[in-house]
Amino acid sequence: MxxxxxxxxxxxxxxxxxxxxxxxxxxxxxxxxxxxxxxxxxxxxxxxxxxxxxxxxxxxxxxxxxxxxxxxxxxxxxxxxxxxxxxxxxxxxxxxxxxxxxxxxAVRSPEESGCGEEGVQIAWSDLLDAGLIVHANAVRRRERMGELLGIGYANGKQFYKRCIMFRITPAEFAASLQQLEREGL
Structure with a gap:
């Protein structure tokens, strides 16, 4: 239960x-x-x-x-x-x-501080560099990254907020991005 x-x-x-x-x-x-x-x-x-x-x-x-x-x-x-x-x-x-x-x-818990490991958090520019915003395939890439990170699909702004809220670390983000690239997205 x-x-x-x-x-x-x-x-x-x-x-x-x-x-x-x-x-x-x-x-x-x-x-x-x-x-x-x-x-x-x-x-x-x-x-x-x-x-x-x-x-x-x-x-x-x-x-x-x-x-x-x-x-x-x-x-x-x-x-x-x-x-x-x-x-x-x-x-x-x-x-x-x-x-x-x-x-x-795979339940995720938000943290009050909004920071990842050792105070490092994902930046808006990380989403831009990863092609998760302002990219021809951004919607599909965010959808798959949301699956890989366990934070669900969201538009660019909400995706960024979830990365902060769920304390997605740069290492988690990079690993998911590598998987996304391996899948050819």
């Missing part, structure tokens, strides 16, 4: 998570997260800890941002868009049990 409460979007996500792992969930009821739900998530964070596990799409990212701002220290689990793709859209409910377990085993 997973100790933390898992924040998901809806009932189908709860069913998928419970099918894959033993866990309790809190459903946001979609992207219009109301105050009562946010208070329950805060209480869960105080008592058990929270893992935010939303769909890898725009509404899911909006929910992730709302909850993360309100509940500092919440952990994050990410599915790739490929893992979450179903016949009728993208969502946690479409992911295989194996993909859900993988995402929950």
């Amino acid at each position: 997973i100790r933390e409460m898992i924040v998901v979007e809806g009932k189908e996500d709860t069913a998928a998570v419970r099918r894959a792992v033993g866990a309790d969930t809190i459903e946001t009821g979609g992207s219009a997260v109301d105050e009562n739900v946010l208070r329950r998530i805060e209480l869960a964070q105080d008592r058990r800890g929270v893992i935010i596990f939303t769909d890898p799409d725009s509404p899911g990212e909006r929910i992730r941002k709302i909850v993360a701002e309100r509940v500092p220290g919440a952990k994050h689990a990410f599915l790739t868009r490929g893992e979450a793709r179903g016949r009728d859209g993208i969502g946690v409910e479409h992911a295989s049990d194996e993909a859900i377990r993988r995402a929950l085993n």
Whole structure:
């Protein structure tokens, strides 16, 4: 049984998570997260800890941002868009049990300081040099780097913020970039 409460979007996500792992969930009821739900998530964070596990799409990212701002220290689990793709859209409910377990085993925790090893952090210029922004294939490169780093897909600005928030070290970044290059992206 997973100790933390898992924040998901809806009932189908709860069913998928419970099918894959033993866990309790809190459903946001979609992207219009109301105050009562946010208070329950805060209480869960105080008592058990929270893992935010939303769909890898725009509404899911909006929910992730709302909850993360309100509940500092919440952990994050990410599915790739490929893992979450179903016949009728993208969502946690479409992911295989194996993909859900993988995402929950690779949970990332933000750190207050926002610095990597020995105070070194990723710079905006690192993203530019790596072709993750202002590059013909930047979207695909960010998507794959997000998979390799375990921080999910995001636009350039959000990707940079996640690198800082999750304390991605220059060594982790370089290793993932090398893998990206080996794959020909």
